[in-house]
Amino acid sequence: MWAILWKDLLLELRTKERVSSLFVLALLIILVFVFALTPEQLKQPAFGSALLWVALVFAGMLSIQRAFILEQERNCFAGLLLCPIDPGQVFFAKFLSNVCFLIIVEAVVAPLTLALLSLSFSVSLLGLVLVLLCGIVGFSALGTLCAAIAVRTRAREIILPLMLLPLLVPLFIAAVNVTGALLAGEAWTGTWFRILVAFDVIFVVTGWLAFGFVVQE
């Protein structure tokens, strides 16, 4: 598993394609919203929360698609399947590399969003980090599973969003609600947070168990 993770990080260090394109896309989305909304709207926690997650979902989609396209070149994914590695471990490695890239992007994008939206930094930063991490974990788990299915199809660029976005709806709603509550300084550890955590657990376990069937030709 660590061999795959090491290779993914090394490939990114070599090409810098993934993180750079994710930054540009996430920043572009935020800038569009900043210019489109009035200063009053921007100060509302609900807008800030939605903006953070829209940027994350689209940047994340790009990241996950890129992760598997790299494996398709020279059919490296088959090379990976030849190795004596359990498919569940392959899933975890690809999942962890996606989590790493999204954390790097979010480490820059989230503070920038808060600053651009003039949102108060008095919010529980630890809580925000935890919620973002939960969202990234759920997104990466489901995204890795769906990308492994989509990458073998001819229209993979279309299939992945078609498959992934509807399945992400519960995560997206829960994450926006929890982040909104956090930014508004309200209680945030209620039902929506539990849904977010449950989504993570369900799709990490599903991905680990189902990956072997998904990657089988």
Add this chain to the structure above:
Amino acid sequence: MTQRTQQTSWVVEARNLHKTFAWTPVLSDISFRIVSAEVVGIFGPNGAGKTTLLRLLAALLTPTSGRLTLFGSASSELAVRRKIGFLGHESYLYPDLTPEENLTFYGRAYQIPDLKGRIAQQLEYVGLQDWRTMPVRYFSRGMEQRLSLARALLHAPDLFLLDEPDTGLDPRAVSILHATLAEAKEQAKTVILTSHDFERTRELCTRALILHRGRIAWQSEATLPSPQEFVELYTACTR
């Protein structure tokens, strides 16, 4: 009278293998057994099912029906995969990584001890030690195929599966490949390879079989036919 039963350990045992893609049969009723130290050549025209058969043996595909065991276990078992070296049409190498990095990745995946030394040895063997720090993207087809051979040999497998291994190779690379196969034969390793060129492959093979339209059309006995006889057989089988 005591009857002694000799226990034969099959490296490959295929019984009534069938493989279907989208309701189209690609392999039908494939049965054969291969013992240790055999070098088996699989011949056949394009679309005969040679690559599909090798991919089944490498556990990259699962048979639709039938039974396939390698070293006495299911081919998908991790311990079995460790014993297989596969060289296919594609190199399975990451173009943005250098030969050293590619081999380090595969070496770690196979948990090879003294990996650095083994990589240096393999790169020297395939004549790529001077290019060890250049990304594979800039390699010619022949160089990439040589590195792919090093990848397949890195973990010293007991069973080599080679899918038309000499395609696109320059004469030097062909001689490296043939030396590798001869060495494997000496070390009593098992080799299964597909090829179009019987004449060139003949001296390496101990057995041959012809696939046609997804079925085994012919299997050799203890001795291989001469090239001339083989051409006649091949023509008759694939007519």
